[in-house]
Amino acid sequence: MSSQTSAAVQTVKVTLLLAGGHQYTLSLPSNSPILVAVMKVLASQTGNTVNNGSSPSQLFQIPLNDDRQALCFPSHQLIGVLTEPPLYVQQQKAQQMATPAPQPPAPVSHTITSRFVHLDNFLSDKECDRLLKYVKKRQKDFTSTTTSTGQADYRHSTVLYHFPEFSEMIVERIKGMMPEVLPQLDRPLFEPHDIEAQLTAHNDGHYFKLHNDNGSPDTANRELTYVYYFHNQPKNFTGGELLVYDSTIKNGYYAKADTYQRVEPRHNSIVFFLSRYLHEVLPVRCSSKKFTDSRFTINGWVRRSS
Numbered sequence: 001m002s003s004q005t006s007a008a009v010q011t012v013k014v015t016l017l018l019a020g021g022h023q024y025t026l027s028l029p030s031n032s033p034i035l036v037a038v039m040k041v042l043a044s045q046t047g048n049t050v051n052n053g054s055s056p057s058q059l060f061q062i063p064l065n066d067d068r069q070a071l072c073f074p075s076h077q078l079i080g081v082l083t084e085p086p087l088y089v090q091q092q093k094a095q096q097m098a099t100p101a102p103q104p105p106a107p108v109s110h111t112i113t114s115r116f117v118h119l120d121n122f123l124s125d126k127e128c129d130r131l132l133k134y135v136k137k138r139q140k141d142f143t144s145t146t147t148s149t150g151q152a153d154y155r156h157s158t159v160l161y162h163f164p165e166f167s168e169m170i171v172e173r174i175k176g177m178m179p180e181v182l183p184q185l186d187r188p189l190f191e192p193h194d195i196e197a198q199l200t201a202h203n204d205g206h207y208f209k210l211h212n213d214n215g216s217p218d219t220a221n222r223e224l225t226y227v228y229y230f231h232n233q234p235k236n237f238t239g240g241e242l243l244v245y246d247s248t249i250k251n252g253y254y255a256k257a258d259t260y261q262r263v264e265p266r267h268n269s270i271v272f273f274l275s276r277y278l279h280e281v282l283p284v285r286c287s288s289k290k291f292t293d294s295r296f297t298i299n300g301w302v303r304r305s306s
């Protein structure tokens, strides 16, 4: 599991001052990769006493308004940054930036790579054993999954909705991980309004086709999806990888790109990603067809208040 701590992370109000007198204000975690990139660009521009246009421009693509919009601009349009509380680029770093090795220009791409955080060893060995014994005992309580659209053949798996022996512990841990996970997904810290949890089993031939997790009015405030993977040892299925698709921006809205991030359902690992990302679960092959050999998950969603 990542050892990153949250102690120094705070929300920074950032106003981007752009060429032509434009400005945009957004809130970012102080360790946001976007904020770091913006400050680096400024520092590197300071190093060129006269900006003769020789330094390569990069394309900034910043999600705004809960991802309903994106602000895109080439880095040479960035004139200054107003931060509250004040942030200063360290002088030494700025000087290092001032003499950069020549770099090839960054390719201008309209594909936005989807971010995800995948952490191993989420539970202790003892907890995993207890969980595997628990699912075996509850096998008869699993029911077939459905989708909100009711579309047949869109999803095949079984699910257990009520499992307080584990769901309460998992939800508390997920909550405690928010300060570590959100900055890595470039999202500001927020107090979760609710965290849902369900226990799923994918056996032979099961899958979940392309979907997002917040596309209906009753799911619209889902911000993060988490999936905790576990299975019998040795593993007795193949497939079942999670594909998280990248995005492009079409007419100011996010759309699916052809590229994706592939997540292996590793035993005792947990993955976090934005619920708006399109994703799918590839078919599972489990020749024994035994329930206990399934690809198991505890998965759910972190909701914000509105």
Ligand SMILES: O=C(O)CCC(=O)C(=O)O
Pocket (backbone or CB within 6 Å): 208, 213, 227, 241, 242, 279, 281, 297, 299
């Ligand atoms: O099992 C997985 O890897 C993902 C499950 C999923 O996408 C969902 O339940 O919405």
Ligand SMILES: [Fe+2]
Pocket (backbone or CB within 6 Å): 211, 212, 213, 225, 279
């Ligand atoms: Fe999903």
